[in-house]
């Protein structure tokens with residue numbers, strides 16, 4: 001939600017997709033509603049790329065001496081994988097610091113543990129077993145929220161000076177550098 005609020009263009013595009021598919025249906029969304037929500041899935045992928053909730057995954061212990069990319073790793077070495085940094089690798093992602101869900105729209109990159117450039121759920125035999133459940137919940141929750149969130153009301157009053165008809169509700173926080 002933070003990235004969506006920071007990027008109104010993405011929020012508007014996502015709301016358009018969700019509202020276009022859900023229409024005026026009320027009540028709880030189901031997994032069937034999500035099938036055609038490609039942009040929603042790209043938004044969640046992009047969020048997990050930039051903000052993996054477990055940025056260093058779960059540490060591993062090497063079972064034998066091994067050489068990887070010229071590095072000799074001794075048996076019983078604790079290995080920590082920086083998924084956060086992998087998701088921001090400029091060799092893989094164009095403008096990696098930007099929140100651009102479109103990068104995943106025509107891409108086969110997935111988070112299921114086979115594409116090592118996107119591993120918010122880890123990879124291998126100890127990767128997250130809750131992946132399906134987590135993604136179903138994430139998708140339904142996000143779709144439900146953006147479907148129902150009101151757009152900013154830009155209705156203006158009439159009069160000598162122009163102001164908003166309904167007051168803007170926003171909290172200004174003092175800037176500190």
Ligand code: HEM
Pocket residue numbers: 052053054057058059119120121122123124125126127128129130131133134135138
């Ligand atoms: C967005 C939500 C979630 C994320 C990003 C996430 C991420 C992860 C990651 C990175 C790991 C370590 C994988 C590795 O080191 O290769 C992990 C392990 C695990 N996750 Fe999740 N997880 C999520 C939700 C869930 C849910 C909903 C459940 C259960 C219903 C779950 C259950 C587990 C379990 C049991 C492990 C340990 C697996 C093992 O060590 O064999 N996770 N998760």
